[in-house]
Amino acid sequence: MIESLVPAGSSYAWEIDYLFTFMFVLVGFWFLACEGIFFWLIWKFRAKDGQRAQHVTGDEKHLKRWITIPHILVLVCDVFILGGAVKVWYDIKQYLPEPQQIVRVIGQQWTWTFVHPGPDGRLDTADDIYKVNELHLQKGVTYHYKLESVDVLHDFSVPVFRLKQDAIPGRVITGWFEPTLEGEFDIQCAEICGIGHGLMAARVFIESGDKHAAWMASETPLALAANVPLQRAGEE
Amino acid sequence: MAESIPSEAPAPADDHHGHEEPSFWSKYVFSTDHKMIAMQYLFTGMAMALIGGFMAYAFRMQLAFPGIDVPGFGIVTPANYNALVTNHGAIMIFWVAMPVLIAAFGNYLIPLMCGCDDMVFPKINRLSYQIFLLSAVVLLTSFFVEGGGFGGAWTAYPPLSAKAQYSLTPLGSTIWLAAVALEFVAFLLGGINFITTAMNSRAKGMKLYDIPIVVWMIVIASILFLVSVGPLIAGAIMLLFDQNLGTAFFDPARGGDPILWQHLFWFFGHPEVYVVLLPALGITAEIITVFSRKKLFGYRTVLHTTIATGVLSFTVWAHHQFIAGVDPRMAHVFTLTTLLISVPIAEMMFCYIATLYGGSIRLTTPMLWALAFIAEFLIGGVTGIFLGASGADVYFHDTYFVLAHFHYTFFPIAIIGTFAGLTFWFPKMFGRMMNERLGKIHFWGSIIPFNFIFIPLFVLGMGGQHRRIFDYSYFPELALPWMQDIRVLATSALLIMLSFQVVFFYNFIMSLRSGEKAGKNPWKSNTLDWTTESPPPHGNWKELPTVYRGPYEYSLPDREKDYWPQNEPN
Secondary structure (H helix, E strand, O other), X not given: OHHHOOOOOEOOHHHHHXXXXXXXXXXXXXXXXXHHHHHHHHHHOEOOXXXXXXXXXXXXXXXXXXXXXXXXXXXXXXXXXXXXXXXHHHHHHHOOOOOOEEEEEEEEOOXXXXXXXXXXXXXXXXXXXXXXXXXXXXXXXXXXXXXXXOOOOEEEEEHHHOEEEEEOEOXXXXXXXXXXXXXXXXXXXXXXXXXXXXXXXXXXXXXXXXXXXXXXXXXXXXXXXXXXXXXXXXXX | OOOOOOOOOOOOOOOOOOOOOXXXXXXXXXXXXXXXXXXXXXXXXXHHHHHHHHHHHHHHHHHHOOOOEEOOOEEOOHHHHHHHXXXXXXXXXXXXXXHHHHHHHHHXXXXXXXXXXXXXXXXXXXXXHHHHHHHHHHXXXXXXXXXXOOOOOXXXXXXXXXXXXXXXXXXXXXXXXXXXXXXXXXXXXXXXXXXHHXXXXXXXXXXXXXXXXXXXXXXXXXXXXXXXXXXXXXXXXXXXXXXXXXXXXXXXXXXXXXXXXXXXXXXXXXXXXXXXXXXXXXXXXXXXXXXXXXXXXXXXXXXXXXXXXXXXXXXXXXXXXXXXXXXXXXXXXXHHHHHHHHHHHHHHHHHHHHXXXXXXXXXXXXXXXXXXXXXXXXXXXXXXXXXXXXXXXXXXXXEHHHHHHHHHHHHHXXXXXXXXXXXXXXXXXXXXXXXXXXXXXXXXXXXXXXXXXXXXXXXXXXXXXXXXXXXXXXXXXXXXXXHHHHHHHHHHHHHHHHHHHHHXXXXXXXXXXXXXXXXXXXXXXXXXXXXXXOOOOOOOOOOOOEOOOOOOOOOOOOOXXXXXXXXXXX
């Protein structure tokens, strides 16, 4: 259901979409059942002349069943939802696959700074590519992000990835994603961070291997690029 | 002075039954009468609701028509926008739901339903209201200081709330926090009274299981509040120190931890949801039993599930912090407890629905509000499951899905619950009936637009729209035409809903002046509040009542009348 509004752009996005649909069906059933019975009772037992209400305490065994059986069924549904939620959470937040690339994401009032590894494929070297409000990723590559904040809380939110993570000053939080959809999408700050919170918008560019390499080449200073063997786009 | 003493006992010093007419000041301003204090809370709460509603109007106009010169407000700047959403939230919870549901109804109903002449500690009660009023005044001043009102969200997460260089509202945030702390003190004092009075001052013969559910609910809510608020008061003082004295409790650069605040805040914040929910549920129980002429289905089940919910509500707080940077393994525990709490609440809802079975249901205005509470709160309840489930919350956290969800809980609580209680007890409070026709116009004019405001916001939330953004045009995927259409739809529905409130105020004032005389018991109800005059005199009864049975003995087959008041001898 979510994917009809926001495309699924990461390897785990579909897990959240399925979980949501699964819960929607379960919860929707209970909701419709409750509201249906509720309105039916209001209609069925509307006041009529000369007809008195029944005296029911709710402690009668044959009536109490109407509470205890649904009660147990709700508990069973909860177990299924719990299972699904724990599985999805584990895959996204607890499990960390080996990264092929690492990017650093830095939030500050009110911009995102993204540090991409340069042609050497490693962070914290001279060829790192710093971009403000632009994150460039290669489709199909497993990334770790190192999330930091300079000042207040921010939240690194990429709707197409179905990913949110708060950035906390004084900490480096590591997480992962693998983009699966080429294109250009929104990055939000989803934690209020002051008067410019509504302006803290960035874009993620998910590119094929060739295009990504071309972008990297265009961003790499010539002096650095000269020392590094680099396959340019269209050179094959 | 408020024990359930027999009437021949020697009169206490400040005699409730004295004949001297009290002066204006001692009657309306410095009164210790629980009913007057209830009215003070009620009207202060309603005035604050108008302010909170006006704020919603201003920021919803900005969202629907970005950059518009909002009539009555002006241009909404980003700083204005943040201050508006922050204070709308804080006001509606702390200065509307709390004073009206707990303090006004608690003060009004507990002595009347328990059959005593006043609260156990009337002077503490008065002090509670005075501190509350002070807190409201302090809050309102925060909008007019240099830098403007605080705009760091009602959750006030540091470091944004802790440092003026980040929030840019040095005075606003300090005054805001002081107002919140004062408000907590007021309700601590009030809560002591509610619990003590209900436990120690009941009428002769009223056993624990004879107490009307609404009184139980307010008592349990007060206990939850007393137990949960301590950590937050401590947190608020630490944050005030961080703001003004240069301490670093929440400053990571100097060894503090901003996450600590979140734990202190939500340890209080989640039970707080139940603190306001329970009185509204109690009011609903009283109304549906009266207007379906039925005993509450499973009184003890409802009471026990309420206590279970209260206990569990202390174990779920970190579901607000799944993605806040806490240990990811912790999410499993809090998902489990959060899903567990759905069980007693669902059971309670089943009992309410089952109460209608076999009834003789009359759809009066209070009954419509009470039924609407159940129908709408169910939406709030089931959508909460998506957010309590950690895996789904990764996507939904801080989106409009969350916003729509909690408005489907808080609007039924604070608005529907209040209107239910007010229309139900209006005859008792003021001695006159409200106009049913106007009451129904107001009901439908509020409830239909309400759904048109918030159902669409679920869709925006699913579309990834995040909260507290003054203008979505900076986010290409959120600036799509269909999304803007939905924002306009929600705002239009809000305008319609707000305008229908005029009908309520007109009805309220006209009924006060010229409504039909109510008599003692217009709804043919069983509880003790309906056995005294309307409005009840100072001291409530000439002779305090004695109780012979539970509060919900309706439609007994072998009795001629279909109700059996608690004070009627067998």
